[in-house]
Amino acid sequence: MRAFFAAALTTVAPTIVGWRFISGSQVLRWSLGAVVGIVLVAIGALMGGLLGSPLLGSAVVLLVGWFIGPRVRWDPGVGALRPGIGRLIIALLVVGGALMILSLFRPVPSWDAWFLWSLKAKGLASAGSFNSPVFRSPAYRYSSQDYPTLLPSWQALAYLVSGDLQVSWPLQFQQAWLWTSASVALVSLTSGYGVLACLLPLAWIVTPEVVWQSMQGYADVPMALMLILGTAVLWRDRFDPRSHVLAGVLLAGAALTKSEGAPLVVIVLACLLVTRKPSAVLALAPAIVIAARLPWFLFTQAHGLTNEMINSATIRSLVHGQVPMRVPQITLTMASVTFSPVRWGLLVPACVVTAVLVRRIDARLGVATLLAFVMFAAVYQATWALQGSTLEAFVNSNVDRVLIAPLGVLALAVGLTFARARRPIASGQKQSVPGAALPDERDLVSRFDEVEDRGIP
Amino acid sequence: MDGNLGNFLPGLVVAAVGGLLVAALALRPLLRRTASTRASWVQLGAVGVALVLLVPTAVLIFDQTQYFRARGLTEVGSAAFEEPPVPETVARSFQNAVRPGESWASVTKLGRCADVDLYLFYWLAFRLVPDPPDCAHPDVELFWRVAPPRGATIVARGHDYAVVRP
Numbered sequence: 001m002r003a004f005f006a007a008a009l010t011t012v013a014p015t016i017v018g019w020r021f022i023s024g025s026q027v028l029r030w031s032l033g034a035v036v037g038i039v040l041v042a043i044g045a046l047m048g049g050l051l052g053s054p055l056l057g058s059a060v061v062l063l064v065g066w067f068i069g070p071r072v073r074w075d076p077g078v079g080a081l082r083p084g085i086g087r088l089i090i091a092l093l094v095v096g097g098a099l100m101i102l103s104l105f106r107p108v109p110s111w112d113a114w115f116l117w118s119l120k121a122k123g124l125a126s127a128g129s130f131n132s133p134v135f136r137s138p139a140y141r142y143s144s145q146d147y148p149t150l151l152p153s154w155q156a157l158a159y160l161v162s163g164d165l166q167v168s169w170p171l172q173f174q175q176a177w178l179w180t181s182a183s184v185a186l187v188s189l190t191s192g193y194g195v196l197a198c199l200l201p202l203a204w205i206v207t208p209e210v211v212w213q214s215m216q217g218y219a220d221v222p223m224a225l226m227l228i229l230g231t232a233v234l235w236r237d238r239f240d241p242r243s244h245v246l247a248g249v250l251l252a253g254a255a256l257t258k259s260e261g262a263p264l265v266v267i268v269l270a271c272l273l274v275t276r277k278p279s280a281v282l283a284l285a286p287a288i289v290i291a292a293r294l295p296w297f298l299f300t301q302a303h304g305l306t307n308e309m310i311n312s313a314t315i316r317s318l319v320h321g322q323v324p325m326r327v328p329q330i331t332l333t334m335a336s337v338t339f340s341p342v343r344w345g346l347l348v349p350a351c352v353v354t355a356v357l358v359r360r361i362d363a364r365l366g367v368a369t370l371l372a373f374v375m376f377a378a379v380y381q382a383t384w385a386l387q388g389s390t391l392e393a394f395v396n397s398n399v400d401r402v403l404i405a406p407l408g409v410l411a412l413a414v415g416l417t418f419a420r421a422r423r424p425i426a427s428g429q430k431q432s433v434p435g436a437a438l439p440d441e442r443d444l445v446s447r448f449d450e451v452e453d454r455g456i457p
Numbered sequence: 458m459d460g461n462l463g464n465f466l467p468g469l470v471v472a473a474v475g476g477l478l479v480a481a482l483a484l485r486p487l488l489r490r491t492a493s494t495r496a497s498w499v500q501l502g503a504v505g506v507a508l509v510l511l512v513p514t515a516v517l518i519f520d521q522t523q524y525f526r527a528r529g530l531t532e533v534g535s536a537a538f539e540e541p542p543v544p545e546t547v548a549r550s551f552q553n554a555v556r557p558g559e560s561w562a563s564v565t566k567l568g569r570c571a572d573v574d575l576y577l578f579y580w581l582a583f584r585l586v587p588d589p590p591d592c593a594h595p596d597v598e599l600f601w602r603v604a605p606p607r608g609a610t611i612v613a614r615g616h617d618y619a620v621v622r623p
Contacts, residue, residue: 083486083490084486084487084489084490084491085487087482087483087484087485087486088483088484088487090483091479091482091483091508095511095515098515099515099518102518102519102522105522105525105526106521106522106525106534107525107530107531107532107533107534108532108533108534108583109521109525109534110534110536111536113534114533114534114579114580114583115579115583118583119582119583119586122583122586122587123586123587126586126587127587132587133587133589134586134587137589139589139590139591139592140582140589140590142575142579165586166531166532166552166584167531167532168531168532168533169531195487195490195491196491196496196497196500199487199497199500199501199503199504200500200503202504202507203500203503203504203506203507204507206504206507206508206511207507207510208507208510208511208513208514211511211514211515211518212514212517212518215518341506342510345503345506345507345510346502346503346506346507347503347507349503350499350500350502350503351503353496353499354496354499354500357494357495357496357499358496415500
């Protein structure tokens with residue numbers, strides 16, 4: 001019974017608090033609010049873990065969030081759901097519901113879950129702080145003790161509330177809840193920008209790879225979901241301080257979930273915020289990310305926890321050409337995985353063909369996608385040089401998972417070219433849709449959106 | 458994920474037919490409204506294929522869940538559709554033998570804390586938190602498919618295993 005309470009408390013309570021951060025349609029408020037609430041409660045547990053009480057930390061953050069939420073409430077300005085989108089939302093809820101029911105019968109399932117993530121959740125829950133041997137003892141060095149711990153902190157709450165370290169299904173329920181909330185949020189948010197703007201992001205989030213990995217206990221999907229939602233929020237409203245706060249929270253979640261989360265967040269922030277006219281508001285989201293990421297970074301530095309996978313010696317040897325470059329092989333392997341229909345359906349071909357047909361891609365997100373792929377290729381090169389294992393075997397062992405986030409950014413980059421005009425900037429002036437002179441295809445799409453708008457009260 | 462896909466192929470094909478139905482139902486209103494350009498057809502095609510594949514993926518997750526249940530795994534799973542490193546009875550017996558605060562180690566034919574890719578060691582490490590592994594001076598050891606040393610205190614034993622205090 002306590003396990004049911006643990007599963008419900010760690011998902012429903014943050015959803016209720018997160019709801020207060022969003023305005024607009026109830027579907028968007030509950031779904032995007034759920035993800036925001038989860039990030040907040042997990043950050044609270046992480047900070048609480050650093051200070052000696054994850055439960056108290058998360059309770060304090062939820063309480064503060066309850067009062068602050070309405071003051072920073074973000075209005076995405078997307079109104080009610082457009083016709084046809086309701087069915088998609090129902091389909092996502094049915095699938096999410098099925099995953100949640102399955103989660104009741106599933107333990108922590110796969111290798112990295114017990115090797116890394118949920119191991120840390122158990123360690124945090126058993127000691128009540130990060131002073132657990134799991135984080136400090138050399139005996140657990142194999143588990144990369146410096147990895148960011150947002151997911152384990154959230155999971156630790158379920159262990160703490162259930163009071164039983166041998167009951168692990170609530171952790172699976174949490175992940176099913178997160179996927180369901182995030183998928184509904186992504187579709188309702190992007191469809192508010194224009195019906196066609198939601199199709200490629202939807203095609204990304206329901207691909208076999210994302211759905212399968214979301215239930216394996218790994219951190220890749222949670223990190224990607226927070227990154228993509230934060231990106232979509234920031235892309236919409238680059239001049240509204242409230243959107244920066246919300247995007248900052250979501251991107252902080254991504255930066256605290258996996259090691260590669262922080263560089264991906266830096267890429268997205270740099271691509272979306274770089275401008276010839278800097279203003280104070282542009283510093284909000286980066287400041288939130290840094291403030292959230294800093295305590296864990298300081299903890300790892302204070303206790304000498306380092307992954308040691310990529311260090312200055314490795315980088316020096318790469319720069320000086322002492323290690324043969326294998327970029328062509330890495331690129332080919334990454335490309336072959338992204339085009340695999342069993343994993344990704346038609347996502348990547350559809351993105352490429354659509355971009356060619358409409359002769360557009362959102363420039364900022366397009367650059368972000370490219371940089372994300374380059375970053376992963378560089379990491380593969382460096383880790384291969386360090387490990388000395390067969391490159392293809394090493395890349396193939398995890399490339400399917402690590403490309404989840406970059407492919408999400410690609411889906412946004414192409415999908416959002418179909419979005420209508422962004423929100424007015426402070427002066428009331430409209431920021432133009434990418435491309436003032438629309439090609440034929442885009443013209444038709446815009447006319448469709450106008451007709452749709454007139455049909456919606 | 459697709460390593461043992463062949464075993465599940467017939468079921469997955471049936472599930473894909475179900476996925477086709479889901480895709481048709483979910484996308485029908487959008488097909489009427491948005492399928493006016495080549496680009497929208499391409500995007501709808503991508504969503505349709507993803508929705509068709511969604512049902513087989515859910516079936517695969519169901520199969521994985523059944524796989525865990527059939528082996529009595531409620532605390533931790535096993536590597537993708539592979540047998541757990543030791544049966545559940547052995548793991549429970551070892552968990553019961555390790556007292557709070559004690560250290561432990563696993564011993565296989567390859568040696569202490571050594572295994573083919575350390576599957577058993579890592580798997581047990583998750584189960585035994587907060588009791589830490591200690592490969593040099595463990596308080597309790599699990600001997601899996603190897604005989605324990607003579608004179609060791611055996612606290613539990615069964616087919617293929619012995620739990621020992623050195």
